[in-house]
Amino acid sequence: MALKVYSTLSGQKEEFKPFSEEQVTMYVCGPTVYDSSHIGHAMSAVVFDVIRRYLEFQGYKVRHAMNFTDVDDKIINRANKEEVDWHTLTEKYINEFLEGIDALNVQRASVYPRATEEIGNIIAAVAELVEKGAAYPVEGDVYYRISAAQEYGALKHQSLEDLRAGERVEVDSRKENALDFALWKAAKPGEPSWESPWGLGRPGWHIECSAMALRHLGARLDIHGGGADLIFPHHSNEIAQSESLTGARPFVKYWLHNGLLQFGSDKMSKSLKNFVTIQEILKMGDPDNLRMFVLNSVYRNPLNYSPENFEAAGRGLQRLKAVFDPTQQWGDPTATQGNPEANQTLQQEIESVRPDFIEAMDDDFNSPQAMACLFDLVKEIHKGRDAGASPALLHLARETLAELGGVLGLRLKEVNHATGPTDCGPFINLLISTRRELRAVKQFALADKIRQNLKELGVTLEDRADGTSWKFEK
RNA sequence: GGCGACGUAGCCAAGUGGUAAGGCAGAGGUCUGCAAAACCUUUAUGCGGCGGUUCGAAUCCGCCCGUCGCCUCCA
Structure with a gap:
């Protein structure tokens, strides 16, 4: 049993063996902060959060860096359009993003470097590339010389010829090769800029990640992640420039890319304007x-x-969380008395669920398979309760569920109050006790009316043998 | 046009050679005054289509159809 991960570079699942057994380094590309981040960005953050949590569960220490691209054309344009300072704009969206991922229970990265805070390193990196002949300056711009790269198309599994074949972009005639890309861009009037050996300018998009990864994680990374749309050109360029810079190959041991979130018939994208923001989904x-x-x-x-698919997932979540409904009675967790058969069945499930879960996650983080393990456990917990399994065993089973759910970042024990106010409990309890008295004297019509009216207010009552529970529900 | 993926039930979605996980929705039942929750049973002789390889294919090969991504800023 060993963890296998699918690397985009090799195109297959490989056994996970980090450079150091002590610490895994993981660099994940973060957003360009010119607008609110959408749930596609959140998906990527969640995916790599799950990967990180699983690595930590397996005993690795993870050093995790996520960058913010906080200077580029779109940021400048947006700032001009809104007549605000570009720095004010990026600060706003960085904070918004961090608030969003906090709410989503994404663990904070070890470090969040920003392009504009790494200018010195970036200039040094570009200068070194020029010195090594891997880059050339042209009128204040500096381009990476693609001919200096080894196996340039390897990540995308495409030859240089094929890459060139579909070239639809207008090629800058000053470039030696159409695929050469900008490391440094000369400033236009009014743009944010920094002094450099090539005049005032700012970094190109790709070099910032190489410079930041090098500084914060070292010359070689275990894991580099991001959305599948970054494979080319961004990550391909990162490989080229990083390897030219450090001479260490491969730059990255495992390239992990998450699939893109589709919305309708297209990928969700800021430029297509077909997105749902993180803040909207949280509401x-x-x-x-x-x-x-x-x-x-x-x-x-x-x-x-x-919306339908999203809600279906939410109902599945409710099923998991129902096991931790605080209004339900599970008995004294130290009581070991119970129906022997029920105990045996539940015991077996508790013993098998963990290895099954690990086997699923070891297979390139197969979360659907892992979720199936959790749902099976939920089923056995309910069955065990109905069949009279001991409270101690039920407690152990529930704790196992919470723990394994936690490995995936799910907060199963937390009661969600997001859909209702938190201070109306005493009033609802008063209605419940009134309703209990009505039911005792068989005034069911009125009792049902209370339940129905509360339901319309978003409060669901459930009558059980041991009393009535309530919860907020949309 | 080139390259890379994908197409599994009403919906979402695992499964890469040995006879179709799981979730949501639906149906019947148990429990309940009723409802909800939970539990039980049930819902793909078939995995886009057509051929081929094999004792055996959703899984491998070929062709076709359809969808998406990348080739341009993008998680």
């Missing part, structure tokens, strides 16, 4: 709903967002 209810939605399919495949 829809339980923040773990999005995580559940993401976990429901393998991370490498595209995921199609629709």
Whole structure:
């Protein structure tokens, strides 16, 4: 049993063996902060959060860096359009993004470097590439010389000839090769810029990641992640420039790419304006709903967002969380008395669920398979309760569920109050006790009316043998 | 046009050679005053189509159809 991960570079699942057994380094490309981040960005953050959590569960220490691209054309344009300072704009969207992923229970990265805070390193990197002959300056711009790269198309599994074949972009005639890309861009009047050996300018998009990864994680990374749309050109360029810079190959041991979130017939994208923001999805209810939605399919495949699919995932989440409904009685967790058969069945499930879960996750983080393990456990917990399994065993089973769910970042024990106010409990309890008295004297019409009216207010009552529970429900 | 993926039930979605996980929705039942929840039973002789390889294919090969991504800023 060993963890296998699918690397885009090799195109197959490989046994996971980090450079160091002590610490895994993981660099994940973050957003360009010119607008609110959408749930596609959140999906990527959740995917790599699950990967990180699983590595930590397996005993690795993970050093995790996620960058913010905080200077580029779109940021400049947006700032001009809104007549705000570009720095104010990026600060706003960085904070919004961090608030969003906090709410989604994404663990904070070890470090969040920003392009504009790494200018010195970036200039040094570009200068070194020029010195080594892997880059050339042209009128204040600096381009990477693609001919200096080894196996340039390897990540995309495409030859240089094929890459050139479909070239539809207008080629800058000053470039030696159409595929050469900008490391440094000369500033136009009014743009944010920094002094450099080539005059005032700013970094190109790709070099920032190489410089930041090198500084914060070292010359070689275990894992480099991002959305599948970054494979080319961004990550291909990163490989080229990083390897030219450090001479260390491969730059990255495992390239992990998440499939893109589809919305309708296209990928969700800021430029296509067909997106749902993280903040919008958080308003829809339980923040773990999005995580559940993401976990429901393998991370490498595209995921199609629709309100219906999203809600279906939410109902599955409710099923898991119902096991931790605080209004239900599970008995004294130290009581070991119970029906022997029920105990044996539940005991077996508790013993088998963990290895099954690990086997699923070891197979390139197969979260749907892992979720199936959790649902099986839920089923056995309910069965065990109905069949009279001991409270101690039920407690152990529930703790196992919470723990394994936690490995995936699900907060199963947390009661979600997002859909209702938190201070109306005493009033609802008063209505419940009144209703109990009505039911005792068989005034069912009135009792049902109370239940129905509460339901319309978003409060669901459930009558059980041991009393009535309530919860917020949309 | 080139390259890379994908197409599994009403919906979402695992499964890469040995006879179709799981979730949502639906149906019947148990429980309940009723409802909900939970539990039980049930819902693909078939995995886009047509051929081929094999004792055996959703899984391998070929062709076709359809969808998506990348080739341009993108998680």
